[in-house]
Amino acid sequence: MRFKGLDLNLLAAFDVLLESRSVSAAARQMNLSQPAMSAALTRLRDYFADDLLVAQGKRMYPTAFAEALVPQVRETLRTVEAMLATTSRFDPAATQRTFRLVASDYVVTAVLAPVLQALPRLAPGLRIELVLPSDAAQSDLRDGRADLLIAPEQFILSDHPSELLCEERHVVVGWADNPAFAAGGPNLDAFLAAGHVSVRIGASRDHAFADRQLNQMGIVRRVEIEAPSFSTIPWMLMSTQRMAVMQERLARRLMAAFPLAMAPLPFAFQPMREMVQYHRTRTSDEGLRWLMARLREAAYRS
Numbered sequence: 120m121r122f123k124g125l126d127l128n129l130l131a132a133f134d135v136l137l138e139s140r141s142v143s144a145a146a147r148q149m150n151l152s153q154p155a156m157s158a159a160l161t162r163l164r165d166y167f168a169d170d171l172l173v174a175q176g177k178r179m180y181p182t183a184f185a186e187a188l189v190p191q192v193r194e195t196l197r198t199v200e201a202m203l204a205t206t207s208r209f210d211p212a213a214t215q216r217t218f219r220l221v222a223s224d225y226v227v228t229a230v231l232a233p234v235l236q237a238l239p240r241l242a243p244g245l246r247i248e249l250v251l252p253s254d255a256a257q258s259d260l261r262d263g264r265a266d267l268l269i270a271p272e273q274f275i276l277s278d279h280p281s282e283l284l285c286e287e288r289h290v291v292v293g294w295a296d297n298p299a300f301a302a303g304g305p306n307l308d309a310f311l312a313a314g315h316v317s318v319r320i321g322a323s324r325d326h327a328f329a330d331r332q333l334n335q336m337g338i339v340r341r342v343e344i345e346a347p348s349f350s351t352i353p354w355m356l357m358s359t360q361r362m363a364v365m366q367e368r369l370a371r372r373l374m375a376a377f378p379l380a381m382a383p384l385p386f387a388f389q390p391m392r393e394m395v396q397y398h399r400t401r402t403s404d405e406g407l408r409w410l411m412a413r414l415r416e417a418a419y420r421s
Contacts, residue, residue, distance in 0.1 A: 127199075129159055129163050130192050130195060130196060131196065132145065132149065132156065132160070132163065133163055133188070133192055134189075134192055134193060134196060135148050135149055136159075136160060136171075136172060137172075137185060137186075137189055137192075140172065140178065140179045140180065140181070141178075141179060142156050142157050142160060142179075143156075160172065167184070167188070169182055169185065171184070171185040172185065193262050193263060194400075196263065197400045197401075198400050209404075209405035209406040209408075209409055211241055211242035211245065211409055212241075212242065212243070213244065214242055214244055214245055214406065215244045215245075215246075216245060216246070216406055217245075217246040217247075217248060218245070218246070218247055218248070218266045218267065218406070218407070218410055219247075219248040219259075219264065219265050219266050219267075220247060220248065220250065220265070220266065220267045220268075220269065221250045221251075221252055221256045221259060221260070221265045221267070221268045221269065222249060222250075222251075222267075222269040222270075223251065223252055223269075223270075223320065223349065224251065224348045224350045225350075225366050225369045226269050226393070228349070228350060228369055228372055228373075229366060229368035229369045229372055230269075230284070230285070230393075230417050230418050231417070232372075233417040233420070234410075234413045234414060234417045235247065237413070241413070250265065251320075251321070251348075252274075252320055252321055253321045254323050256268055256270070260276065260396065260397075260398060261276070261279070261398070263398060266397065266401070267395055267396065267397055267407065267410070267411070268395070268397075269284060269394070269395050269396075269414075270394060270396070271328045271391050271392065271394070272391075272392040272394050273331070275394050275396045276396060279396055279397065279398055279399050280397060280399055281394045281395065281396035282394065282396075282411065283392060283394060284395045284414060284415060284418050285368075285393050285415075286392055286393070287366045287367065287368060287390060287391040287392075287393055288366075288367045288388075288390055288391075289329050289364055289365065289384060289388055289390075289391065290365060290366075290367045290370050290381045290382060290383060291304060291310065291362050291363070291364055291365075291383075291384055291385075292352070292356065292362065292363050292364075292365045292370050292373075292381045293305075293313075293356055293360070293361065293379065293381075294357050294358060294359060294360075294361075294378065294379065294380070295378040295379055296358075296378070297356075297359075297360055297362075298360075299313065299360070299362070300381075300382055303382060304380075304381075304382020304383060304385070305382065305385060306385050307385040307386060309385075310340075310384075310385050311338075311340065311341070312341070313340075313360060313361060313362045314342075314343035314344075314359070314360065314361045314362075315340040315341060315342045315361060315362055315363060316343065316344045316345075316352050316355045316356065316361055316362075316363040317329075317330050317342045317344070317345050317346070317363070318345070318346050318347075318348065318349055318352070319345045319346075320348075324345075327349075329364040329365070329366075329391075330364075332388065332389065336388075338386070343361060344361070349365065349366075349369055350373075352373075353373055353379060356379065357377065357378060364384065365381075366391065367381070393418075395411055
């Protein structure tokens with residue numbers, strides 16, 4: 120298909136070329152031969168009258184003009200994708216779509232797991248790609264590399280729509296034989312005196328919601344271990360007197376598999392609003408609406 124003399128298939132090639140900055144890597148990603156991808160780059164150069172990618176040594180670098188085109192091309196591709204998703208009715212029993220979700224291991228364990236267990240029955244051809252939060256999570260959503268971003272309200276984008284998935288209470292968790300949990304859980308003095316396990320997320324080691332909130336409240340814990348994920352916490356609590364602040368849904372699931380105890384926090388603590396966010400061009404995507412409905416059902420039941 121051509122629009123004003125441009126083969127629109129070349130826009131997809133442009134996007135992959137600019138992301139990979141390699142003709143051979145782009146060819147593999149698009150299941151094309153290397154000569155075919157080289158020909159696509161030549162046609163793009165001819166159309167835009169610009170080199171777009173310039174070889175320096177063994178690497179290729181985009182020109183300033185190419186970098187200026189990237190957001191426009193990606194927005195165009197997202198709009199076309201949204202149009203196709205909107206005009207074709209979504210049938211979960213017949214779909215072969217793939218959805219890429221950015222979600223923490225807490226969300227995967229506490230909310231997504233029941234949905235994933237039901238997919239072979241509800242949508243046997245549906246494929247889910249799970250990606251842990253990282254520094255690139257927000258740009259992945261903006262650029263269409265992620266379909267849904269599931270995160271606390273403080274971490275979502277302001278320029279794309281989002282919906283409440285669930286409100287989550289936090290609890291304090293410890294080894295089942297920890298004496299501090301024997302009589303209803305630790306008081307504030309015991310909580311502050313104990314060693315703690317906290318969670319830092321991604322390559323930038325961002326504080327999780329609970330740690331941020333505690334810092335804002337001026338509650339200083341004696342952190343003995345900083346874990347890379349919520350699912351690693353049980354091994355660091357068992358056979359110790361340590362404690363961890365954790366989402367209640369996750370704590371209940373982990374207690375079914377590990378000898379853990381949980382108790383209310385010994386102070387007031389605001390609930391976490393877990394949101395699900397999607398690109399603004401995907402508002403009418405029936406497939407995403409179906410998937411978000413399943414996520415809300417699972418969150419409500421858990």
